[in-house]
Amino acid sequence: MPELPEVETIVADLRPHLVGRTITRCELAFPTIVRHPEPEEFIDAVVGMRIESVGRRGKYILIRFDNNVLLVVHLGMTGQLRLVDAVSPLAKHTHAVFFLENNMQLRYRDTRRFGRLLLGTQEALLSSKKMPQLGPEPIDPEFAAEELYRRLRKRRTALKAVLLDQGAIAGVGNIYADESLHRARLRPDRIARTVSKRSAVRLHESLRESLLVAIANRGSSVDTYRDAWGEIGGQQEKLLVYGRAGEPCFTCGRPLSSIRIAGRTTVFCRTCQH
Numbered sequence: 001m002p003e004l005p006e007v008e009t010i011v012a013d014l015r016p017h018l019v020g021r022t023i024t025r026c027e028l029a030f031p032t033i034v035r036h037p038e039p040e041e042f043i044d045a046v047v048g049m050r051i052e053s054v055g056r057r058g059k060y061i062l063i064r065f066d067n068n069v070l071l072v073v074h075l076g077m078t079g080q081l082r083l084v085d086a087v088s089p090l091a092k093h094t095h096a097v098f099f100l101e102n103n104m105q106l107r108y109r110d111t112r113r114f115g116r117l118l119l120g121t122q123e124a125l126l127s128s129k130k131m132p133q134l135g136p137e138p139i140d141p142e143f144a145a146e147e148l149y150r151r152l153r154k155r156r157t158a159l160k161a162v163l164l165d166q167g168a169i170a171g172v173g174n175i176y177a178d179e180s181l182h183r184a185r186l187r188p189d190r191i192a193r194t195v196s197k198r199s200a201v202r203l204h205e206s207l208r209e210s211l212l213v214a215i216a217n218r219g220s221s222v223d224t225y226r227d228a229w230g231e232i233g234g235q236q237e238k239l240l241v242y243g244r245a246g247e248p249c250f251t252c253g254r255p256l257s258s259i260r261i262a263g264r265t266t267v268f269c270r271t272c273q274h
Helices: 004-018 039-046 122-127 145-153 159-164 174-183 197-216
Strands: 023-028 034-036 051-057 060-065 070-074 079-085 094-100 104-110 116-120 257-261 264-268
Touching: 004 051, 004 060, 004 079, 004 104, 004 197, 023 039, 034 039, 039 116, 070 079, 070 122, 116 122, 145 159, 145 197, 159 174, 159 264, 174 197, 174 264
Parallel strands: 034 116
Antiparallel strands: 023 094, 051 060, 060 070, 070 116, 079 104, 094 104, 257 264
16 A cells, blocks of 8 residues: 555656646546535536645545645555546546646546545544544654654553554554664564654654655655556665565574555564564
């Protein structure tokens, strides 16, 4: 599933090409990809909208229109959002096409159909629970180590499970939870509330570093992720532990271990992560 760095990369790609553009037509090949409002209402409402900004909240892409309505895109596990010329062949599993007045098209493609599109004001989407309440952004300069420590102290679950909880911290998924815990030398199955303030500071630093480095490398294409132009990222070549179970740890050389936490495969080093 695309995580914060991958979504941030797509948003940065799209922003200069979408802001100021108007949607002239919308076609839905798989209408149930729209979760709010009804697909017919969605199409009627989005046509004629002028795009004011393109941003991100957690793993959600937020396309804001001039009436403060948001087109929200969640990529699910295999979703891809691409900007293409109108003459480009339509790829299989393309479920939504937004036509722009400059003869470009914004296309949403999703092989497994776990993604979703939403339309509405932020207040309406939150109050109707179509969008969840999200925790702080881990790369926000205002998100301090003290705040992370405070949130960990409240939890009796595994440390990695807290990082995966979007209500605790927004945007982190399986890849960067494993990576940041390894950088911080913390076991993923440690109970969160037992983490010391010093260790929380270390995790705060490693979390930011893991995410910012991944953004600089345009995300991790470990599965189906592609950027807004259909190109792969580069961070998958630099991952320290994710997807490397049984391979030697880059630090100590011992084989990396694999367990399951919160239903997710979790890779770590039993020697380096205490």
